Amino acid sequence: MSEAAELPVLALTAGEPAGIGPDLCIALSQRALPCRLSVLGDVDVLRARAAQLGIAVDFVSGDTIPAHRPGALHVRHMPVAVPVIAGVLDPRNSAHVLALLDAALAGCMNGSYHAVVTAPVHKAVINDAGFSFTGHTEYLADHSGTQKVVMMLAGGGLRVALATTHLPLCEVADAITPELLDQVIRILHADLQAKFGIARPRILVAGLNPHAGESGHLGREEIDTIEPALERLRGEGIDLVGPLPADTLFSRIRVDPCDAVLAMYHDQGLPVLKYASFGAGVNITLGLPFIRTSVDHGTALDLAGSGRAEVSSLLAAIEVALEMIGRQSRAESRESRAGSGVLDSLDLKRS
Numbered sequence: 001m002s003e004a005a006e007l008p009v010l011a012l013t014a015g016e017p018a019g020i021g022p023d024l025c026i027a028l029s030q031r032a033l034p035c036r037l038s039v040l041g042d043v044d045v046l047r048a049r050a051a052q053l054g055i056a057v058d059f060v061s062g063d064t065i066p067a068h069r070p071g072a073l074h075v076r077h078m079p080v081a082v083p084v085i086a087g088v089l090d091p092r093n094s095a096h097v098l099a100l101l102d103a104a105l106a107g108c109m110n111g112s113y114h115a116v117v118t119a120p121v122h123k124a125v126i127n128d129a130g131f132s133f134t135g136h137t138e139y140l141a142d143h144s145g146t147q148k149v150v151m152m153l154a155g156g157g158l159r160v161a162l163a164t165t166h167l168p169l170c171e172v173a174d175a176i177t178p179e180l181l182d183q184v185i186r187i188l189h190a191d192l193q194a195k196f197g198i199a200r201p202r203i204l205v206a207g208l209n210p211h212a213g214e215s216g217h218l219g220r221e222e223i224d225t226i227e228p229a230l231e232r233l234r235g236e237g238i239d240l241v242g243p244l245p246a247d248t249l250f251s252r253i254r255v256d257p258c259d260a261v262l263a264m265y266h267d268q269g270l271p272v273l274k275y276a277s278f279g280a281g282v283n284i285t286l287g288l289p290f291i292r293t294s295v296d297h298g299t300a301l302d303l304a305g306s307g308r309a310e311v312s313s314l315l316a317a318i319e320v321a322l323e324m325i326g327r328q329s330r331a332e333s334r335e336s337r338a339g340s341g342v343l344d345s346l347d348l349k350r351s
């Protein structure tokens with residue numbers, strides 16, 4: 001087997017073609033990476049963006065994905081519907097954006113890719129095109145037939161998972177149910193163990209209301225819903241701290257000894273994380289039947305084609321995906337050795 005054939009294969013979806021996704025793909029073509037990487041996108045859009053940025057790229061195609069090397073980019077060409085102007089959205093290209101996700105998902109499910117890393121999409125223009133789309137997280141869950149997934153962002157020494165994701169604020173309180181918290185915490189706990197190698201994760205859980213409801217005087221969700229759900233899971237041995245007031249939860253003294261924070265809603269948790277690490281954070285979808293990571297920023301239409309888009313979050317997303325693949329493959333080989341009796345015989349020899 002060639003050396004390249006042993007490297008993991010990543011699919012990188014180029015995202016919204018008018019945004020900085022193509023710029024980031026071009027920036028990546030200048031880096032060395034320990035993997036095979038295939039960009040799912042329109043090669044002509046990438047070629048035009050490379051020219052706009054003044055970067056020479058050797059675009060490679062074909063069924064065999066080579067080891068990623070500086071100066072070259074493997075592209076699985078999937079055409080846009082109408083020509084792209086950097087920074088200018090066009091809903092006619094939204095079906096293309098979703099087709100990239102469909103192709104990446106199918107490749108992850110059939111084993112062609114070890115993971116998918118996604119460049120940013122623009123949610124509003126996809127909806128303007130007539131699709132109901134709230135985010136990659138929900139889309140990949142729906143289209144892989146996964147009943148529940150959890151969004152977690154990591155960066156700046158923090159991991160922040162969300163009980164609810166892209167939901168209008170007025171719907172959040174009703175969505176926080178014992179069943180939801182049970183599902184989310186089980187997924188978070190299981191993936192911190194399996195995908196992050198943390199044997200006994202300690203999870204800090206935020207309340208929903210100011211000061212976690214102030215003993216019921218500022219809201220009762222903590223008393224009626226969150227605390228009973230946590231108590232049940234503690235009974236199964238899951239290490240949960242909370243519900244705590246979200247403002248003081250996000251202090252180093254509380255966060256540092258813990259492995260993850262569970263926030264009740266998007267803008268309770270993510271502003272803190274993005275303040276700590278914007279541009280270097282990673283978005284990870286937990287609970288999917290494959291590995292998916294993403295950048296911590298959006299389409300930055302103002303920067304498309306300018307050469308000022310930072311590639312650091314995409315590099316971090318790739319690094320985390322590769323770590324997760326490595327951990328998964330080590331666990332699988334341990335299991336298969338145990339199954340074949342190799343470990344048993346080693347244990348026998350030791351005893």
Ligand SMILES: NC(=O)c1ccc[n+]([C@@H]2O[C@H](COP(=O)([O-])OP(=O)(O)OC[C@H]3O[C@@H](n4cnc5c(N)ncnc54)[C@H](O)[C@@H]3O)[C@@H](O)[C@H]2O)c1
Binds near residue numbers: 118121123303309
């Ligand atoms: N992973 C994703 O697909 C993802 C993530 C977040 C937001 N979005 C979507 O992106 C769209 C735009 O969102 P927004 O305007 O709130 O956020 P944004 O991240 O696109 O922009 C916020 C600010 O950060 C800057 N910025 C973003 N990425 C940068 C980079 N790589 N280098 C340098 N500067 C960068 C932008 O220029 C802008 O000033 C929305 O539709 C949103 O839903 C998508």
Ligand SMILES: N[C@H](C(=O)O)[C@H](O)COP(=O)(O)O
Binds near residue numbers: 136138270295
């Ligand atoms: N909630 C994410 C963030 O703020 O970074 C972002 O919208 C991307 O979400 P998806 O990965 O679900 O598209």
